[in-house]
Amino acid sequence: MIEKQLSVFIENRTGRLGEVLQVLKDSEVNIQSLSLADTTEYGLLRLIVDKPEIGKERLAAAGFSSMLTDVLIVRIPHNPGGLQNILKTVAEKNISVEYMYGLTITGDEASVVMKTSDLAKACEAFKE
Numbered sequence: 354m355i356e357k358q359l360s361v362f363i364e365n366r367t368g369r370l371g372e373v374l375q376v377l378k379d380s381e382v383n384i385q386s387l388s389l390a391d392t393t394e395y396g397l398l399r400l401i402v403d404k405p406e407i408g409k410e411r412l413a414a415a416g417f418s419s420m421l422t423d424v425l426i427v428r429i430p431h432n433p434g435g436l437q438n439i440l441k442t443v444a445e446k447n448i449s450v451e452y453m454y455g456l457t458i459t460g461d462e463a464s465v466v467m468k469t470s471d472l473a474k475a476c477e478a479f480k481e
Contacts, residue, residue, distance in 0.1 A: 354426050355472055357405040361398040361412060361419040365391055373398060373417060380404075380411040386466060388454035401426070401456065401466055424468050425475055426456060431463040439479075443469060446478045 363369045370389070377384065377400075386401040402408050405421055412419045429435040443450060449470040456464040469475040 355423050355476065356401060356426050356466075358422045358424040358466065358468075359400045359402055359405045359408045359412075359419060360422055361400070361417055363396045363398055363417065365394055365396055370396070370398065372415075373412065376411050376415045376417070377402065377408055380407055382408040382411070386454065386456040388452075388466075399452075399454065399466075422468065423472055424466050425472060425479075426464055427467050427479060428462050428464050431461050435463065436465070439465075442478050443475055446474055448475050448478065 361373055363373060374384075381404075383403040384400055385403065388399045390397045390399075400408070401424075409419050409421055427439055429439050440450065451468040451470065453465050453467040456466050467475070
């Protein structure tokens, strides 16, 4: 399924991540998943939240640069080879995976957040 991901650009300095999370907390925006990647000067925080538009609006008001991006939430069997089968499916359709990160593990199923070169085509591939 396609969902909105909230991406926030933050400086690499002590306490800055906490400031972002405080804005979301004060706005009653619940974080469902996050991924943080860094360089020497800045970080890219990717979040799946329950109210992405409100999160983006409140972060902008607090001076943070952010954007909303469409991503896929893909459920996969939680067993050896489950993720490989998903990657094989998109590769067979000539779709590139730009990035992905884990979302949840519940019983026999796991979910990942996935950004691909063609979201609509990837959704169709998974339906097949």
